[in-house]
Amino acid sequence: MLDIARELSRWCARGRDFAVATVVAADGSVPRPPGAALAVDTDGTATGSVSGGCVEAAVYELCHQALSTGETLLERFGSDESDPFAAGLACGGTIDVLVTPVRAGTPGTDRAAATFTAALTAAARGEPVAIVRSLDGPGSLRGQALLVRTDGSHRGSLGGDDRLDRAAAREAHALLTAGRTATVRIGADGTRCEPAITLLIETTARPARMVVFGAIDFAAALVRVGTFLGYHLTVCDARSVFATRERFPQADEVVVDWPHRYLDSQRLDARAVLCVLTHDAKFDVPLLERALRLPVAYVGAMGSRRTHHERLRRLREAGLTEPELARLRSPIGLDLGARTPEETALSIASEIVAERHGGTGLPLTGTRNPIHRDPPPPRSRRPDDAGTSRGRGRARAFG
Template sequence: MLDLADELHRWADEGRDFAVATVVNVGGSAPRGPGAALAVDGHGTAAGSVSGGCVEGAVYDLCVQALQDGRTVRERFGHSDADAFAVGLTCGGVIDVLVTPVRADAPDRKVFEAALSAAARGEPAAVARVARGPAGLLGRALLVRPDPAYGPPVEGGLSGSPALDGTAAGEARGMLAAGRTGTVEISEDGSRCPGGVTLFVESSVPPPRLIVFGAVDFATALVRVGKFLGYHVTVCDARPVFATRVRFPEADDIVVDWPHRYLRRTGTDERTVLCVLTHDAKFDVPLLEEALRMPAAFVGAMGSRRTHEDRQRRLREAGLTERELSRLRSPIGLDLGARTPEETALSIAAEIVAAREGGTGAPLTGSRTPIHRDGDGVRRDGDSVHREGDGRAGGGAAGTREAA
């Protein structure tokens, strides 16, 4: 749901009734993961997708029905070998979809409005919904925030039980701190023992940062690709004549400073991507001394193989260990045969995604490489290990339903 925050926040502001179908569990190979959503408003307008096309029509109908009767339902869609024309996933996987009406009379409308508003503003927040539980609880929701500066720490509730609501809020806050979306099992009495209640927690966190050092032509293309991938993009260069808004209109921030000095004062976290495109020792060696000793998801540097060898020699002389040097991806990018700035930016972005998702960069054609992975790089094809979910990964045909 929160992946449609901008659109749904606008719908809510306009007073529209809508229903939202959210993927809450995935088994095997499926086009989209937990959190993918399809929403339908009272006029029949649709936004989003849960499967890339396989079951969209059936899920659309469920949303229309939920708008009419105000009932939350959970339905499973899978591949049916017995009937090739049955509604299901042709890829052989299984998805569980939670369909929630957000009407004017819905008890949790204000919770959803607050969650969508926070996500649309880029503020950290997590909404927890009952994806399976006792009668009457399916779809009930609460919202948590990490800091009172963003609003009340908790809004809404699942059942009126302080113990259950307190445990749910604690679990949601933990998922938010990790920036994770997925399911968690708790008991109806509020204990953290699995069983009784399945919560689906969607986390909305500020976008990860991509910091591009070096205001060169390749950086112009990389900024565009970084924005396309959802990063908050900063360009930093010590030369004011190159680090300008005219050259980088799509960058979120443009900083004129020595790269290592800026990096030291801005800081990084485990989601930050650092791309060093200067290939000038006076800039990139002091910068990489800092970068390779800081938390970051990816540290890459542009340059020829000769430049890379010289850079490594200088970094060793500066005291970096082999373990620190092993974090450096250089020359940056996957081997795509890229020549233009746009092609080079694509090769860099491909390596960033592969590093984040545990991909190999190998062609899928003719290989046994898994197509889909979870956030830890674990495959979720037919013989998948499923780390998040409600333990029901596997085969099955469409049509299994639970209703509030």
């Protein structure tokens, strides 16, 4: 539900009761990942999506059912060729959907509603939070929620043993730190012993950073695309005449500094994206010497193939190893035949998305790879890198 927190927080503020359907598990080719949500209020207003259209109508009705009965439901949608009228996924995958009623009109007397409201309000403000809900187990866990913050503190309760809340908070804090949404199995007493229950832990993290070095027209186009993709955008250039707020109104930050010096001052996580568009050795070499040794998601540099080979020569002279140089995406972007700054920005963004999800960059026509697949494992860090900047079944109620 945290992916639609902004709208749901407004509903909470107005005291509007609603039911929220959340994808809790996905198998095979599916349109939306775990965490995707659709919410429906008592007036029938809907926001969000769980399937991109395939089963929205059926989930909409489940939300109405949950609002009417007050019961939390768990529903599976797949494909059922034997029943042409069944709601299902045309793509052939399977999703499990959790439907939870939220009595936002009575947060003062409903502990779960107060917890949901606090989580949605915090997420709408951009604060990293985690919300924990049970997918099975005793009826006392039905519809309850636990809010966990980055400092490890928690609010609300899953409705069981206090040890369960503490264990769930520890699991949620770990996933919150990693910026991941997942399900975990925990014993009802907070241990790993059976009988265990399954918890859905949704997290929302601060936007990943994209740092664009080189305040040129291609950078302005990349800032627009990066903003559309949800990145926190920084433009950095040593030349104050080019690095201005007027030229980059959509950037979150515009910094006048030498690129390598600015990079040294930052603490970047494993989701960060660095795009070097200066194609000037006096900027590029000291910057890339540092960037290629950081555990970030992507490092790309603009320039012709001749510029690229000369840059590699200088970086080798600076002491970079072949595995470090192999991380450099240069010339930056996918081969789209791009000419304009906007087309080039699309080319760069396409490579970043492909790198994030393990895509090939090839046309889907003629390929046999799954369209939707799990992302590749994160790049392994060197020991000294850690911690540095450097078809549908019958709906069923829980319990």
